[in-house]
Amino acid sequence: MKLRDTPSASPALWRSLPCPAAELRLDLVLPSGQTFRWRESSPGSWTGVLGGHVWTLRQERDRLWYTVYGGEAAAGADTDRLLREYFQLDVGLQELYRAWGAADPLFREAAKDFPGVRVLRQDPVECLLSFICTSNNHISRITAMIDRLCQAFGRRLCHLDAQPFHAFPSLTALTGADAEARLRALGFGYRAKFVSGTARAVTEGLGIEGLHHLRAVPYAEARRVLCALPGVGSKVADCVCLMALDKADAVPVDTHVWRIVRQRYGLELGGRSLTPRAHQEIGDFFRGLWGPRAGWAQAVLFCADLHKGRDLAGSRDRDKES
DNA sequence: GTACGGCCTCTGTC
DNA sequence: AGACAGAGGCCGT
Numbered sequence A: 001m002k003l004r005d006t007p008s009a010s011p012a013l014w015r016s017l018p019c020p021a022a023e024l025r026l027d028l029v030l031p032s033g034q035t036f037r038w039r040e041s042s043p044g045s046w047t048g049v050l051g052g053h054v055w056t057l058r059q060e061r062d063r064l065w066y067t068v069y070g071g072e073a074a075a076g077a078d079t080d081r082l083l084r085e086y087f088q089l090d091v092g093l094q095e096l097y098r099a100w101g102a103a104d105p106l107f108r109e110a111a112k113d114f115p116g117v118r119v120l121r122q123d124p125v126e127c128l129l130s131f132i133c134t135s136n137n138h139i140s141r142i143t144a145m146i147d148r149l150c151q152a153f154g155r156r157l158c159h160l161d162a163q164p165f166h167a168f169p170s171l172t173a174l175t176g177a178d179a180e181a182r183l184r185a186l187g188f189g190y191r192a193k194f195v196s197g198t199a200r201a202v203t204e205g206l207g208i209e210g211l212h213h214l215r216a217v218p219y220a221e222a223r224r225v226l227c228a229l230p231g232v233g234s235k236v237a238d239c240v241c242l243m244a245l246d247k248a249d250a251v252p253v254d255t256h257v258w259r260i261v262r263q264r265y266g267l268e269l270g271g272r273s274l275t276p277r278a279h280q281e282i283g284d285f286f287r288g289l290w291g292p293r294a295g296w297a298q299a300v301l302f303c304a305d306l307h308k309g310r311d312l313a314g315s316r317d318r319d320k321e322s
Numbered sequence B: 001g002t003a004c005g006g007c008c009t010c011t012g013t014c
Numbered sequence C: 001a002g003a004c005a006g007a008g009g010c011c012g013t
Helices: A078-086 A092-104 A105-109 A124-132 A141-154 A179-185 A191-204 A207-216 A217-228 A234-244 A255-261 A277-288 A292-322
Strands: A015-019 A036-040 A045-050 A053-060 A063-067 A154-159 A165-168
Touching: A015 A078, A045 A078, A053 A154, A078 A105, A092 A105, A092 A179, A092 A277, A092 A292, A105 A292, A124 A141, A124 A191, A124 A234, A141 A165, A141 A179, A179 A191, A191 A207, A207 A217, A217 A234, A234 A277, A234 A292, A255 A277, A255 A292, A277 A292
Parallel strands: none
Antiparallel strands: A015 A063, A036 A045, A045 A053, A053 A063, A154 A165
């Protein structure tokens, strides 16, 4: 199959939803470390795997355009709904930005150049296993690792211009006796034991349905269950709660957020290291500041922080060239 | 309850 | 070029 860049080339294969840029910015959300499965396949077009199919997404004129490969006949109301649920488009972002900004001048300042940053509603298995891989790691390497994970353990879906696309692996694909060794061979390091161990623990314990059921239990309980899995601590559990389990008040606290709290908010919460109590205190601080969707606001701040770092690196590169 | 070292490997930086 | 620190942490002590 051939990659489809834009609706104008083959309009019959594309559909669209109303979606202004203030509500969603693909270029800010998809590469910023919430998900590791989307690539900018050509300028402004994002190709990735969602719900067991390969999609290309594109924003034009206040609409979100999409095409699904291989399932052309199936594209319709169901794919509209899947996409709306993935991006949680029923949540009005502009109103939230206004409220967060009114409560917090620092948010207003940071968010000014980063509209349309929203939290995705991801598959719990994919989110859980992916974020186990994020410890002591960078987005660039995580992305490459997840890519290899899918190629090695995931079902092949199709080729686009000779490039293969794979589904995210099933839990059972990762419970084999040799899974850990294979993951190590793929460069997962000490995370290999955690990924295979969590796959096994979920399979033999609460099950996929039990994992999905965490969407219906309180945040504190979901967090407690997740933290019992190998390789899952406070930070990873909060990421999964926020991005897959409908806990909008979960605030993942990592070294970046901790630094922001100290430098920008001038707070010394939780002492010298990121102890469980520090996680709790910092999370409570942001929930008090931003309210019940504090995790969403944190995603905006994180995105702004990420780009600030990239911009600094970029200006240094330009300095070197001149 | 907190503090610390170790862990795999890679990337960015000097 | 080659070393080196630090990376969206977690676990055992």
